[in-house]
Amino acid sequence: MLKFAFAGLRAKPASFAGLAVALLLAVLVITLFGSLVVTALGGGGDERLAMIGGAFGEIAMLMALFVVANTLAFSVRQQARELVLLRTSGATPVQIKRLIRHEVLLVTLLVSPPGWLLGGWGARRFLAELVARDLAPAGALVQWSPWPPLAGTAVTLLVGVGATKIAVRRAVGGRPSAAMAQTREEGRTGWLRGLLGLLVIGGTVPLLVLTTRQPLDKAAQLALLGSLLCMTAVGLLAPVLARPAVTLLGLPFRLAGARHRGDGGGALAADNLRGNAHRLSSALIPIALLVGLSTTFAAVTGTLEQVAPPGAYAESDAWLRGVELAMLAGFGAVATVNTLVSLTVARRREYALLALTGATRRQLMRMLGTEATLTAMAGVLLGLLVAAPMSIAFALSATGSALPAVPLPSVGPLVLGAVALTVLTVLLTGTRATAQPAVAAAVTP
């Protein structure tokens, strides 16, 4: 299977690009924050450095897990037809799993050296900034150790192999032709998935209550953890939530479409999205993640700044929060771009079909643009839904009022950025996907 994995990687390197970036990020952040912790433990820093490295590392690893699982799922989906072919040629489910595992192994090993280098460089830069802000003892230097890079690769491999189990479930469960059909048609939302989603929501309730009764620093950490949990619930329930969200947001477009007859771009887009709630939900999840986690973070930070006695909340603390926010946003952006590119490219035949039935390129692009805008708005809506409960719980704990201080200067650009990223990614990918002659795209598999 290692040989097959090699052949696949060599023939279609582009389809592994998203996965490679996600795995690179995972190796990078573990190496970076691992180096800081090792430096602190080795006497090169102090307790605070170990704490900063640990806290950052924790969040980074959770995000890495999410993004790797997300990108791997798309990489497997892109190979769906080849996997069916392998199965009809006699590959067992175990062999298919092994093939995907070997792909993950190869890509991880490939991105490890650059991940180590970038992680090491990042650690030195980060420590220098910390020293400059008096968050680490003066003169502290990153101590070299083989463990952080090794841990980076090992943990990333573990995460990737774990994610493989989830990603291949569809490709090897059931008979091969059914597996192939699932990639083409709209899948049903499993009741198990819905039930799990409700259970996770149930699980956040005690966490909410707990958050309101904790000291500030604990509550802040809990709030972030809680919104990750909310995010998981939204991820599970997204296929159910996606349709009403788009129906609501798409209303203006449908009305506009009804008035300008013959245009149809907007109404077409709204119908397209509503009719394909499953695909839409895959696009919503990373956007909601990006917006939800960052907003929670910004709200917690904003509320903290509000209640802290003057001077106690130093500029350096604000800087730390900013870095953490940037990291969250970075991971979210990688997941968003990867998901949208995969979804848009996968619809190449659909665009070709529209073109053959008389849609102009302009109409196509307008449809894509409207779809992307609607998708982004629905994602933002879900993201704010994710952020709300934990931000409110934290505000109750900090100020006793249910109104968190939401710093608009950081949340505003985030939301706008998420929308812009979505629309730009879809339009750029769409331009490339519709560049080849329609007949060729409709005929080639």
Add this chain to the structure above:
Amino acid sequence: MSPTTDVPARFPATADPALPQSPNPRPGLGLRAENLRRSYGRGREAVHALRGVDVTFAPGTFTAVMGPSGSGKSTLLQCVAGMDRQTSGTVHWGTTEITALPERRLALLRRADAGFIFQSYNLMPAMTVEQNVSLPARLAGDRIDRAAVAEALDQVGLADRRKERPGRLSGGQQQRVAVARALYTRPRVLFADEPTGALDRASGLQVLRLLRAGVEHEGRTCVMVTHDPVAASFADRVVFLADGMVVEDLLRPSAARIAEQLSGSAC
């Protein structure tokens, strides 16, 4: 009259005298489907693709399955081939009830006994022609018999393209590679879903002759879904489906008789 005169002249019924007349170590498998039903969706929206099909495919015979689109012919092929799961009913390959097997056991059985040819997209794009032909052997962990790969490619007239990747071959050539793969593993049963659907006439005839030869010389069982009367006339028997049920079963019909049946069922 000798019994061979019953057979139309277009395919020789007796084995090639040049071939050794030893007993075939891998005789064709008999297939049997009983009361096969397959529906998609539930409740009032359910679509019934198969509504209780009983059909057998005798060992070493070539059967064409025909019918208007939506008649359930591809669904029947996929259920009989173990590539789709029926809603109810059973499928036997020889004495084995494949509908009762877990996916892993079925995968091993497929690997050992069955070959598949689809209308298009039969080949792994990342692999060379040669690697595609030996793919089942590699999956089975068998040693790859290079001479046999070369022979299979020679039989389909592609010996000189063995290092090429599928992307550089024409549709007809790609389909012949798929046939070569089936020749190489010597499956006891071959399932083909519109194998000539995407091919020009000459390439189509070439593929059909290769399928026919497998039945003649190796006693392979072959089941082929097609909508082309000419393709179906290569078979020993044509089964017609309409609305998820078998409506006609003809032995050695001519292309004209097949066309007549098709136009009749279309009305």
